[in-house]
Each structure stands twice: as structure tokens, then as C-alpha cells.
Amino acid sequence: MEKTLAAMTRRGFLAVGSAGLGGAALAACTSSSETPEFAADTDALESPMLAELVAAGSLPELAERLPATPMVVEPIEGTGAFGGTLQRAQTDATATGVMQSFAPTGLLEWNVASDASQESLAESYEISDDNRVYTFTLREGLKWSDGEPFTSADLAFAIENWLGNATLVPVPPFWYSDVDQQLPMFDAPDERTVVIEFREPFSLFEKYMCHPGVSTQFIKPKHYLEQFHPDFADQADVDAASAAAGFDSWDQYFADRDNTWTNPDRPTMGAFKVTAPASAQSGTATLERNAYFWKTDPDGRQLPYVDKIQVQVLDQSALDLRAANGDLDFQGYYLGYSTTETYLANAESRGFEVLRWTDTWSLLSLCFNLSHQNEALREVFLLRDFRFAMSHAINRDEINSTLLGGLGIIRNPVAPEGTEYGVDGSGQTAIEYDVDRANELLDGLGLALAGDVRALPDGTPLELTLLYMDDNQGMSRADAFGMVQEMWAAVGVRLNLRPVDSTLYAQLRLANDFDVDGTSMIEEDFDLEPVWFVPTGGNSHTAPGFGLWYSTSGADGIEPPDEFKQLLANWDALRSAPTADDRVASGQEIMQAHNDNVYVIGLMKLPFQPVVVNSSLKNVRDDAPKMSFYYGREGITKTEQIFFE
Structure with a gap:
């Protein structure tokens, strides 16, 4: 850990917007948090809760549970005390994000700066000069949370019997596929070594192995899951059990059995394992420390420091209320931005601090379906002048002032300047509010007014439906899109708003059955999930028909025009780049195309993501790291080393 990070102090904030919670509602709720019990003996090498099990003979000695060379984690502020229960909350009972934030596992992981990889379950690794062959050597003596050995056989199971099973994974994922969507070659010459060989350079595989949402999927306990798999158990028995x-x-x-969030019986390699899933009755999940976790602090003390995590499932208003009341110990994800002023007002009296982390996923945007099933709409949406006109018709300053008190960041979704794929001066194309210019462009396209509404060339009224999931975590999408609705009506385009739940939202996108998709776009690290900017799959936000065409090698979907074939060609070049310079150059071409053509219309993003932290919780980063799925959200602070003072 760099000394500058360890020495950083808590930072202050600007006030934002109006309070999201009333004082009366806050006063009616009393804090339920208490100072957690912890072990004052900082010389102890393991948590007292585990030492008791060892003394009782129900758990092996620590030396037998750790690998020969544990991974050593350098604490941010200093080594800590064992014990305590961390309180968190989320709005979706089925969401598994807490496992990526607090119990990620992978052969590799991000370094502290999150700009390069480092060894994790793998004690060492090698990459061939042409980015084709990846060799990983596991730490000796690794064990699952049930004490069984973790070996290359587990990785072989995940790769050959899960990824390689067409019933379980019909199409190889983009993060583990080779030429023409074949699986790469795999070999496990001994219990600690695995070799993955791609047929062409795969420049991104190292990054994917750090991404906690991807890397964890390679870590599957063969000894437990094989009983549910017909490659190892009798098909009739498996079907009967199912x-x-x-x-x-x-x-x-x-x-279902492979889900670490809902199945307590499933062994894990993470710092915590679920012992009580959230149920309809309790609405609370409990996680406890993994007695066989393979990381220590510099003094040889087994991590994590915290013993337990409790996660309540709440609606957004209740979650924000508990945060403002000091009842959540460490929360950034799911935390409502609009309540930041209330968090700040109550922080000192309620015993917590408010940090400002970098927001990477709140740029509210409008994605026309450029692969629309209706050819007439598709032809119009593919016209750059149409997208420019609809962008010019939006008064972003008014939306910003109304919804974010003028603190929002106005831009189109492209990689920011100064980042790996950033292009200087990008993100501002056609972003000025100019109704005259919007009308001029629409008139030039032959979209004449027929009364108050423009018509397509065939006479059909230009009436569109905006599909979106309502969300109160950031700015109100309903309010923002309602304002766009009025602004577009002023230039003769009728917009209907259609809020839907997450299931229907995904179904309609996959069916290529929508006009406009309203969503929060990523900006950085698009190569970790290219579908946001390149239609690589049927779940594309901008062109699912083109994505299906690409992912099926032309067997299905809608063939894209040349400009999108070029976008896909640039993605192929990025993915298979032989050098980092070649990869970055291809990524910048993709960003340049987005900047020049405004394939996605951006509105604005939040200036930061608030994070509440119990004042007694230490080793939490306060240097404004990225709040990003790609880095495990709160996990970017290496959550195994946080502790209660």
C-alpha cells in the first residue's frame, strides 16, 4: 500500500439538493447500532470465535487451515482487532453483489490502485508474449470453507463441465471465448497448475480475471457440485433430485445449488460465507467469516478482521433512513444520492462519516434502438442528424437545475479524458440546447409536422415509447424523462414513458422490442463489458438485433450497416490486440466513433456517490475510489482488512 493512501484523512463535501428524508421521520427512528465486541489482543493470530472452535476440537489449528504461502494484505491505516458484525442493506433480495464486494474470489485480483492485476488464489502466473497462453500456479494447501482441498480439478470442473456444458452455458461468454466463439484449450498438468490457451491473442483475459463479477465464476467446488451434474452422477438421480x-x-x-448467496451449503473460497440467506419472513441475511480464508495481514493474522455481516432487504426509503440514522456501518451501493444532505446533517450526532467516492455508472442516457424491427424507424434512428436533433432538443441545464441543484455533470457517454480509452475534447457533441437547430435538422430529414407531431416519410406519426426501470437511488428517472418528454414534444416528437420491472426490461431488450431505452450508462472500463458501447450481444442497449447477428456469426438477428460493422471490427481488434498500445488504439477508435456520431444521448451524471461509514470502522479508503461493479463496488477498499476500532 502506498504511504500516501495510508495517511489520507477524511474529506468534506458540498451540500446537495434538498433533503430526501424529513426531520420528523428521522427523529421517530432510534439507532439500533451498538459498539461491537472485538478482541483487544492484537497479538492473536485468529479470531476468538475460531479459537474457541479450535479449543473445542471442532476446527483444525490455524496452521493447518492456511496455505503454505498465504496472500498478505497490507492494511490501509493499520492492523486491526478481530470481531464485530457489519450492518448493511440492499433493496433486492436476490442481488448477489455483496458477495463480490465482501467475498470475491479469483485467480487474480486488482491491485490497490485498481489499474493492474496481482496474484490472488494463484501464487504466480505467466502470460505469453502474444497474449495467447495463460499459465496459473495455485497456492499450495488452499482449502474450501468446508476444509476440502482447492486444486486445479476445481478449475477443470468449472471450465470443462460448466462452461463446456451446452445445457448450462449455451453460448460461451465473451470473457472466455475464442475464435468463432469456441472455448479455448485447457490443461491441468498437476494439482496446482492450469494452462489456458487461446487460438488468437486475447488481450483482455488478464483484466477479466481481476473483475470480481467474472473471476468468481471460475471458482466452483467440484466435490460439492458434482452430485448435481449428470457428468458425474446418474442422470435419472439428478433429474429426480431436481x-x-x-x-x-x-x-x-x-x-440454484451453485448460488453462494442463497445456498449456505455451497462451499466458498471468499472471506465470508452465507450462513442464513434472506427469506420472505426475516428479510435479513447473515454472513460469517470463512475459517479457511487464505489471506493474512503482515503480522500473520488471518483475515478478515470482522466476524459477521448482516444484510437487511429494505425498500429505498427505508434503506436511506437507516443510513441517515447511523444504522449501516459501510454502505455506498444502493445508497440514495438525494439524501446526501441529510446524511451530512446527522453524521456527527449519529456516529458516522460521509465519504465521496467517484461515481462511474450514473450517466442517465437515452439509447435509440438502432436495430429496430420496424424498418422505417430503424432508418430514421440510424441517421446521425436525427440523433443530433433529438440531443439539441434537450435542455440539460434545466434538468440539472431542477433535479440536481446544478451540480450534475453534463456529457455524452464516452470514456472520460485522461482514462485509458479517453479522447481529448469528447463527450460534448450536439449537447447544446438549440431548438431552432433541432427543428432545422428534423425538417431537413423530411420529418414534416402534421399538426403537433412530425410524421415519418410513410406518413406514420413519429410517436415513440421510452422503456426504463424507475430508480430513486440517483436522480429520479421518471422526473428526468418527463422533462425530456415535454422538450421533445416542443419539436414535434411524441414520447410515451413506460416504466417496467427488471424482468420485463430485460425481456423486451432481448426481444429487440423497444423504441428508446432509458438507462444509466458506464463510461470507464467499457472493455470489461463491451455491450454498452458495441453491440456484441442481444442484450445491447443500442442495437440488440445487431448484437444477436454478431454473437451468432450472422445466423440470427439483423445485419448491421457498414458503420456498425466497423465498430464491431474495432472491438475484435481490441480484444485480440497483440500489444497494449494496439488495444488502446482500437478502444479509442470506438470512443471516437461514439463521440462523432452520438449513438447514445447523454443527459447528466451524479457528481459523486455518497458512502456512509461508521466512525469506528477503520481501513476504509477515503481517496474517492471508483464505485464500480468492475472493481467490486465497496470491495475496492479490500474489505477483508476493514475493522472496528
Whole structure:
């Protein structure tokens, strides 16, 4: 850890907007948080809760539970005390993000700066000069949370029997596919070594192995999951067990048993494992420390420092209220931005601090369906002048002033300047509010007014539907899109708003059945999930028909025009780049195309993501790191080393 990071102090904030919670509501709720019990003996090498189990003979000695060479984690502020229960909350009972934030596992992981990889479960690794062959050597003596050995056989199971099973994974994922979507070659010459060989250079694989949402998927306990897999158990027995558990097919049952968030029996390699899943009755999940976790602090003390995590499932208003009341110990994800002023007003009296982390996923945007099933709409959406006109018709300053008190950041979604794929001066194309210019462009396209509404060349009224999931975590999408609705009506384009739940939202996008998608776009690290900027799959926000065409090698979907074929060609070049310079150059071409053509219309993003931290919780970063799914959200602070003072 760099000394500058360890020495950083808490930072202050600007006030934002109006308070999201009333004082009366806050006063009616009393804090339930208490100072957690912890071990004052900082010389102890393991948590007292585990030492008791060792003394009782129900758990092996620490030396038998750790690998020969544990991974050493340098604390941010200093070594800590064992114990305590961390309180968190989330709005979706099925969301598994807490596992990526507090219990990620992978052969590699991000370094502290999150700009390069470092060894994790792998004690060492090598990459061939042409980015084709990746060799990983596991730490000796690694064990699952149930004490069983973790070896290359587990990785072989994940790669050959999960990724390689067409029932479980019908199409190889973009983060583990080779030429023409084949699986790469795999070999496990001994218990500690795995070799993955791609047929062409795969410049991104090292980054994907650090991404906690991807890397964890390679870590599957063969000794437990093989009982649910017909490659290892009798098909009739597997089918019978699946039916008895209430599932229609064995693959559904396998996925259920493989879920570390809902299945406490599933062994894990993470710092914590779920011991009590959230249920409809309790609404609270409990996680406890993994007795076989393979990381220590510099003094040889087994991590994590914290013993337990409790996660409550709440609606957004209740979650924000608990945060403002000091009842959540460490929360950034799911935390409402609009309540920041209330957090700040109550922080000192309620015993917590408010940090400002870098927001990377709040740029509210409008994505026309450029692969629309309706050819007439598709032709119009693909016209750059149409997208420019609709962008010029939006008064972003008014939306910013109304919804974010003028603190929002106005831009189109492209990689920011100064980042790896950033292009100087980008993100501002056609962003000025200019109704005259918007009308001029629309008139020039032959979209004549027929009364108050413009018409397509065939006479059909230009009436569109905006599909979106309502969300109160950031700015109000309903309010923002309602303002766009009025602004577009002023230039003769009728917009209907259609809020839907997450299931229908995904279904309609995959079916290529929408006009405009309203969503928060990423900006940085698009290569870790290219579908946001390049239609690589049917879940594209801008062109699912083109994405399906690409992902099926032309067998399905809609063939894209040349400009999108070029975008896809640039992605292929990025993915298979032989050098980092070649990769970055291809990524910048993709960003330049987005900047020049405004494939996605941006509105604005939040200036920061508030993070509340219990004042007694230490080793939490306060240097404004990225709040990003790609870095495990709160996990970017290396959560295994946080502790209660």
C-alpha cells in the first residue's frame, strides 16, 4: 500500500439538493447500532470465535487451515482487532453483489490502485508474449470453507463441465471465448497448475480475471457440485433430485445449488460465507467469516478482521433512513444520492462519516434502438442528424437545475479524458440546447409536422415509447424523462414513458422490442463489458438485433450497416490486440466513433456517490475510489482488512 493512501484523512463535501428524508421521520427512528465486541489482543493470530472452535476440537489449528504461502494484505491505516458484525442493506433480495464486494474470489485480483492485476488464489502466473497462453500456479494447501482441498480439478470442473456444458452455458461468454466463439484449450498438468490457451491473442483475459463479477465464476467446488451434474452422477438421480426440489430441469437445480448467496451449503473460497440467506419472513441475511480464508495481514493474522455481516432487504426509503440514522456501518451501493444532505446533517450526532467516492455508472442516457424491427424507424434512428436533433432538443441545464441543484455533470457517454480509452475534447457533441437547430435538422430529414407531431416519410406519426426501470437511488428517472418528454414534444416528437420491472426490461431488450431505452450508462472500463458501447450481444442497449447477428456469426438477428460493422471490427481488434498500445488504439477508435456520431444521448451524471461509514470502522479508503461493479463496488477498499476500532 502506498504511504500516501495510508495517511489520507477524511474529506468534506458540498451540500446537495434538498433533503430526501424529513426531520420528523428521522427523529421517530432510534439507532439500533451498538459498539461491537472485538478482541483487544492484537497479538492473536485468529479470531476468538475460531479459537474457541479450535479449543473445542471442532476446527483444525490455524496452521493447518492456511496455505503454505498465504496472500498478505497490507492494511490501509493499520492492523486491526478481530470481531464485530457489519450492518448493511440492499433493496433486492436476490442481488448477489455483496458477495463480490465482501467475498470475491479469483485467480487474480486488482491491485490497490485498481489499474493492474496481482496474484490472488494463484501464487504466480505467466502470460505469453502474444497474449495467447495463460499459465496459473495455485497456492499450495488452499482449502474450501468446508476444509476440502482447492486444486486445479476445481478449475477443470468449472471450465470443462460448466462452461463446456451446452445445457448450462449455451453460448460461451465473451470473457472466455475464442475464435468463432469456441472455448479455448485447457490443461491441468498437476494439482496446482492450469494452462489456458487461446487460438488468437486475447488481450483482455488478464483484466477479466481481476473483475470480481467474472473471476468468481471460475471458482466452483467440484466435490460439492458434482452430485448435481449428470457428468458425474446418474442422470435419472439428478433429474429426480431436481424435480423433488421443485425445478423443471437439472440445470436450474444446478444453478440454484451453485448460488453462494442463497445456498449456505455451497462451499466458498471468499472471506465470508452465507450462513442464513434472506427469506420472505426475516428479510435479513447473515454472513460469517470463512475459517479457511487464505489471506493474512503482515503480522500473520488471518483475515478478515470482522466476524459477521448482516444484510437487511429494505425498500429505498427505508434503506436511506437507516443510513441517515447511523444504522449501516459501510454502505455506498444502493445508497440514495438525494439524501446526501441529510446524511451530512446527522453524521456527527449519529456516529458516522460521509465519504465521496467517484461515481462511474450514473450517466442517465437515452439509447435509440438502432436495430429496430420496424424498418422505417430503424432508418430514421440510424441517421446521425436525427440523433443530433433529438440531443439539441434537450435542455440539460434545466434538468440539472431542477433535479440536481446544478451540480450534475453534463456529457455524452464516452470514456472520460485522461482514462485509458479517453479522447481529448469528447463527450460534448450536439449537447447544446438549440431548438431552432433541432427543428432545422428534423425538417431537413423530411420529418414534416402534421399538426403537433412530425410524421415519418410513410406518413406514420413519429410517436415513440421510452422503456426504463424507475430508480430513486440517483436522480429520479421518471422526473428526468418527463422533462425530456415535454422538450421533445416542443419539436414535434411524441414520447410515451413506460416504466417496467427488471424482468420485463430485460425481456423486451432481448426481444429487440423497444423504441428508446432509458438507462444509466458506464463510461470507464467499457472493455470489461463491451455491450454498452458495441453491440456484441442481444442484450445491447443500442442495437440488440445487431448484437444477436454478431454473437451468432450472422445466423440470427439483423445485419448491421457498414458503420456498425466497423465498430464491431474495432472491438475484435481490441480484444485480440497483440500489444497494449494496439488495444488502446482500437478502444479509442470506438470512443471516437461514439463521440462523432452520438449513438447514445447523454443527459447528466451524479457528481459523486455518497458512502456512509461508521466512525469506528477503520481501513476504509477515503481517496474517492471508483464505485464500480468492475472493481467490486465497496470491495475496492479490500474489505477483508476493514475493522472496528
